[in-house]
Amino acid sequence: MAERIIYLDHAATTPLDQRVLAAMLPYLSEQPGNPSSIHQLGRAALHAIDDAREAVALVLGCARKELIFTGGGSESDNLAIKGVALAQQQRGRGNHIITSAIEHHAVLHAIEYLEQFGFTSTQLPVDAAGRVRPDDLRAAIRPETVLVSVMYANNEVGTIQPLGELGAICRERGIPFHSDAVQAAGLLPLDVESLNVDLLTLTGHKFYGPKGSGLLYVRHGTPLLPQINGGGQERRRRAGTENVPGIVGLATALTLAEEQRSATVARLRHLRNRLIDGVLATIPRSWLNGDREERLANNANLGFACIESESLLLLLDQQGICASGGSACSSGAIEPSHVLTAMGLHAEAANGSLRFSLGRTTQAEEIEHVLAIIPALINRLRAVVTC
Numbered sequence: 217m218a219e220r221i222i223y224l225d226h227a228a229t230t231p232l233d234q235r236v237l238a239a240m241l242p243y244l245s246e247q248p249g250n251p252s253s254i255h256q257l258g259r260a261a262l263h264a265i266d267d268a269r270e271a272v273a274l275v276l277g278c279a280r281k282e283l284i285f286t287g288g289g290s291e292s293d294n295l296a297i298k299g300v301a302l303a304q305q306q307r308g309r310g311n312h313i314i315t316s317a318i319e320h321h322a323v324l325h326a327i328e329y330l331e332q333f334g335f336t337s338t339q340l341p342v343d344a345a346g347r348v349r350p351d352d353l354r355a356a357i358r359p360e361t362v363l364v365s366v367m368y369a370n371n372e373v374g375t376i377q378p379l380g381e382l383g384a385i386c387r388e389r390g391i392p393f394h395s396d397a398v399q400a401a402g403l404l405p406l407d408v409e410s411l412n413v414d415l416l417t418l419t420g421h422k423f424y425g426p427k428g429s430g431l432l433y434v435r436h437g438t439p440l441l442p443q444i445n446g447g448g449q450e451r452r453r454r455a456g457t458e459n460v461p462g463i464v465g466l467a468t469a470l471t472l473a474e475e476q477r478s479a480t481v482a483r484l485r486h487l488r489n490r491l492i493d494g495v496l497a498t499i500p501r502s503w504l505n506g507d508r509e510e511r512l513a514n515n516a517n518l519g520f521a522c523i524e525s526e527s528l529l530l531l532l533d534q535q536g537i538c539a540s541g542g543s544a545c546s547s548g549a550i551e552p553s554h555v556l557t558a559m560g561l562h563a564e565a566a567n568g569s570l571r572f573s574l575g576r577t578t579q580a581e582e583i584e585h586v587l588a589i590i591p592a593l594i595n596r597l598r599a600v601v602t603c
């Protein structure tokens with residue numbers, strides 16, 4: 217392993233903030249209470265969850281009772297989609313779900329799963345920058361549409377969706393609107409009123425909180441069937457003893473992320489632009505995937521002709537640089553990213569794409585170091601192929 221690690225994979229996960237760890241520690245040992253117990257240790261745990269819920273409600277601009285703590289982003293997406301779809305089916309409202317072609321698999325596969333139970337779905341296309349067109353949503357809505365799910369910002373290319381506009385279309389027709397906002401926390405505003413969302417997914421480990429601790433906002437009045445049955449926790453919407461340290465950690469991390477948001481965005485955007493401009497200026501036949509403006513401040517998804525991103529990732533890793541590929545490894549075979557493919561990239565271009573995602577610890581000299589070594593790595597890989 218290289219002596220120095222340059223971590224540019226914050227879209228995959230972020231390190232736990234020391235202040236978050238400090239807030240969590242008491243609930244991992246000295247305060248072991250179960251929030252359902254009526255003795256003083258139980259009440260202390262319940263109190264900690266109440267405070268956490270209040271803090272999250274403040275950031276989202278919602279009521280405390282509209283929040284459900286979960287086991288992460290995938291669970292929140294599954295609860296939103298299956299919970300709303302099945303509740304709508306139970307009420308005889310219909311069986312059609314609309315999503316976009318570039319969603320996280322936690323959304324796409326949850327919808328695919330529902331197709332075994334009589335649901336049908338429409339995947340909205342995206343433009344070359346990865347944006348959903350509001351007119352396409354309007355055209356896709358049917359009388360039997362019971363749920364729309366479109367992410368806030370994409371995890372691969374960072375493209376930001378026009379949620380307010382999409383949400384307004386859903387609201388006009390009385391269709392619940394869910395958004396996976398996992399990548400947006402700490403980088404974009406999360407006020408659920410301006411976003412026009414009825415359900416919103418977050419997960420702690422994407423904003424310097426703990427892994428395995430997520431959140432689902434559910435607007436009051438939205439039909440939802442629980443997907444984990446058991447005890448009456450979370451107002452009977454998610455059974456199981458609460459992950460008290462995880463919940464405290466998520467709330468602390470979200471509060472810190474929101475406090476630092478505008479400063480973080482300004483700093484990261486500057487570093488990220490330096491990375492993009494540096495690569496495009498020094499490496500021939502390279503390009504930027506996604507929108508130059510409407511993208512997360514920390515995301516640089518870059519493509520290189522005649523390169524397999526897997527090979528480039530290995531060489532970068534040998535140099536201590538952690539990034540991520542534009543392809544997903546499923547069942548052993550490398551398949552081009554469904555996101556890049558939906559944006560119109562050919563398989564070769566998708567497989568030649570790489571995601572760098574910056575974060576709080578990213579320093580200017582780290583970006584300069586990447587820019588200094590990447591041209592030689594590209595030349596090395598291109599020297600052994602003909603294209």
Ligand SMILES: *Cc1c(COP(=O)(O)O)cnc(C)c1O
Pocket residue numbers: 227228287288289290291293320322367370371396398399419420421422428430
């Ligand atoms: C990471 C991620 C998830 C999954 O969250 P987990 O907490 O890892 O389950 C869902 N959606 C998006 C957009 C993500 O980036």
